[in-house]
Amino acid sequence: MRTAPIVQKVWSFCTTLRDDGVGYGDYLEQLTYLIFLKMADEYARPPYSRNVGIPPGWDWTSLTTRRGADLEAHYVLLLRKLGEQRGMLGQIFTKAQNKITDPAKLFRLIDMVDGTQWVMLGSDVKGDIYEGLLERNAEDTKSGAGQYFTPRALIRAMVECLRPQPGKTIADPACGTGGFFLAAHDFLTGFPLDREEKAFLKHATFHGNEIVAGTRRLCLMNMFLHGIGEMTGETLVSPTDALISPPSRTFDYVLANPPFGKKSSMSFTNAEGEQETEELTYNRQDFWATTSNKQLNFVQHIRTMLKTTGRAAVVVPDNVLFEGGAGEVIRRKLLQNTDLHTILRLPTGIFYAQGVKANVIFFDNRAASPDPQTLQVWYYDYRTNVHHTLKQKPLTYGHLEDFVACYHSENRHERQATWTPETPDGRWRAYSREELEQRDKASLDVFWLRDASMTDLENLPEPDVLAEEIMENLRAALGSFESVIDV
Numbered sequence: 001m002r003t004a005p006i007v008q009k010v011w012s013f014c015t016t017l018r019d020d021g022v023g024y025g026d027y028l029e030q031l032t033y034l035i036f037l038k039m040a041d042e043y044a045r046p047p048y049s050r051n052v053g054i055p056p057g058w059d060w061t062s063l064t065t066r067r068g069a070d071l072e073a074h075y076v077l078l079l080r081k082l083g084e085q086r087g088m089l090g091q092i093f094t095k096a097q098n099k100i101t102d103p104a105k106l107f108r109l110i111d112m113v114d115g116t117q118w119v120m121l122g123s124d125v126k127g128d129i130y131e132g133l134l135e136r137n138a139e140d141t142k143s144g145a146g147q148y149f150t151p152r153a154l155i156r157a158m159v160e161c162l163r164p165q166p167g168k169t170i171a172d173p174a175c176g177t178g179g180f181f182l183a184a185h186d187f188l189t190g191f192p193l194d195r196e197e198k199a200f201l202k203h204a205t206f207h208g209n210e211i212v213a214g215t216r217r218l219c220l221m222n223m224f225l226h227g228i229g230e231m232t233g234e235t236l237v238s239p240t241d242a243l244i245s246p247p248s249r250t251f252d253y254v255l256a257n258p259p260f261g262k263k264s265s266m267s268f269t270n271a272e273g274e275q276e277t278e279e280l281t282y283n284r285q286d287f288w289a290t291t292s293n294k295q296l297n298f299v300q301h302i303r304t305m306l307k308t309t310g311r312a313a314v315v316v317p318d319n320v321l322f323e324g325g326a327g328e329v330i331r332r333k334l335l336q337n338t339d340l341h342t343i344l345r346l347p348t349g350i351f352y353a354q355g356v357k358a359n360v361i362f363f364d365n366r367a368a369s370p371d372p373q374t375l376q377v378w379y380y381d382y383r384t385n386v387h388h389t390l391k392q393k394p395l396t397y398g399h400l401e402d403f404v405a406c407y408h409s410e411n412r413h414e415r416q417a418t419w420t421p422e423t424p425d426g427r428w429r430a431y432s433r434e435e436l437e438q439r440d441k442a443s444l445d446v447f448w449l450r451d452a453s454m455t456d457l458e459n460l461p462e463p464d465v466l467a468e469e470i471m472e473n474l475r476a477a478l479g480s481f482e483s484v485i486d487v
Helices: 004-018 024-044 068-082 087-092 103-114 123-139 152-162 179-188 195-203 213-225 294-305 326-337 397-407 433-437 463-486
Strands: 170-172 206-209 251-256 265-269 275-279 306-317 338-345 358-365 376-381 428-432
Touching: 004 024, 004 103, 004 123, 024 087, 024 103, 024 123, 024 213, 068 087, 068 103, 087 213, 123 213, 152 179, 152 251, 152 306, 152 358, 152 397, 170 179, 179 206, 179 213, 179 251, 251 294, 294 306, 294 326, 294 358, 326 338, 326 433, 376 397, 376 433, 428 433
Parallel strands: 170 206, 170 251, 251 306, 338 376
Antiparallel strands: 265 275, 306 358, 338 358, 376 428
């Protein structure tokens, strides 16, 4: 079944609701509540006849049999009641609120959801529908939803490099809407799995943290529609801040894109009753360095999440590669205690958060040893002379296929550099650990390609791409300026 018409049908109703002030994110949340309830109703009926844990009187039928003000009032109470339940059900409806105040439009939305047999749709179809809605929501830059949405092409490339195996655990300490879990799930379903392995994939493979209730709700629904987790089971995504304490268990793989933003902070009410914000520093004995830099803390935390044979692929901003102080300490520790074997330099214009300069670091954990565990770091420069924008030239998996081939996951010890003195435009080369440790502050911020835009006007991107790049840079600058004013 083609998913595009269904996505269009589900999404088209948002245009009407926006006239009432219901934004993309609010609409997607209401859809989440209603689709979940509709699927629960379908599972409760033959041939499934399952106990789905919905309290009597608060089910799907209680919505479809009401109209007008009675419907709206009941819907508000229903959301509150279901948010009090345990497991995935309670997490889906945590802090749920009705954002559709027109009873007629609420009824139309319920009727639209009621018109589809969601359980009969395959997991791939339901998942693609929901992913399509999430991506449209992320494109609404005003809502800020894009910060939780990692480009799916990049996620797929990271998964293809790590190549997770059945029966292994996968974690993400800042899982957003669950993009890494879904890509890893798709990869693992390509194996010939037996019944035990299928059960493990559904119930025990994935573990995440997401502190934003609305985003966690979307993640859980996204996973559920893709066949991960159980409607009546325990939640696979914790609402706790992953950085607060050492992990209670370790994992085989960590795939993550921790939230952008350099500083961790917390809000509190002062003695005068005014709201204030202060930098949050995590004092953990298992960290190499104490810092309020959120990204550096996530890197340290992810290392502690790994088994001694665990492997990680993590998106980090440029400052993680060159910042002094705690940054230098952490980089030297990574080179000493883990095999930090690969860094992918990413171009701007691929994230919904504007102007972000990011990289993917790949490292394997190692047992404690006095000997340095990193021998050399391989770099793939997919930034220099690369131009992407979200609309005119979005990133696709095809753009990263050369990197995946160079990564050579089958045997990393057989990698072949594409850069040599004779081929100075090669994007793939290695630096020894000693070379990197001798750089100022052990900086891993390495470039070697010639920037053609600085010397060759003929190689400038197309005018429409260049215009969009300029607009993105202006938006990023405006966002930085506004954040300074807010402070």
